[in-house]
Amino acid sequence: MNLLRIDFAGRLITLVTLAIAIVWAFPLYWAVITTLKPEFEVAQPGLNLLPKTWTLGAYTHVLTTTKIGQWYVNSVVVAVAVTVLVVMMGALCGYALSQLRFRGRTALWFTVLASFMVPIQALIVTHFVLMSQFGLINSWLGIVLPQLIVPVVVIVYKQFFDSVPKDFREAARVDGANEFDIFFRIYLPMNWGVTTALAIITFIGAWNAFLWPFLVSTADDTMTVTVGITMVKENFGVQYARNLAAAVLAALPVAIAYLVFQRRVTQAIMLSAGIKG
16 A cells, blocks of 8 residues: 555656646747747747748848857857856865965955855946956957856865865875975866866856846947847847747757756756855
């Protein structure tokens, strides 16, 4: 009897989970299907789960009449630059806070913790004024620099470096290794999984960033793809298929990256959630 109850409960949980997954995935399905319909069919009343006429016209229009190629290049440059700099600076700062003893170390650590509690949106005005004074509006550098403030990366690295046995560091010092040798040859390779996870989640966050790139880039040549797709407009009202096609093309690289590195992304999210908890 107990086994039957357990089996019934397991099947019920499976069905509920499946139903929730379908409800969650339906808007994504609907967006993709809409991009494959002609515009007149999108505007028709009723719910058609499949197009009556299949077409790639929306994608062709976006690819041929917009600067989405340039926007892709801008997004790749910005996302890669942010990822490399955030991970490297976070690792170095985390190592210094974990392994080095210097004046002001405790104050610096509490500053990092305090900055983690400040939402980046609260600094938007300050960042904009600073980038404007430096003449970095409408430039890659102006988009990248404010996105380098990611305290959670420093906190995660410090925690993992704290868990490395001190014997490794002492043995390396006896062999004459300097701090950079110890960091790059011992500590960083031992936490390579963490580095990979943080790099992936940082890249996805930088690619999806909208608010700051939207404020700092007003020229087509410097817009990232998330900002550029908002410029896809028509003279004859809203063209839903074309707008959704632009959104799908913008999200495609991130979706592929997530599918390929799903385990690492999940690990990074769990790390971040553990720090916030």
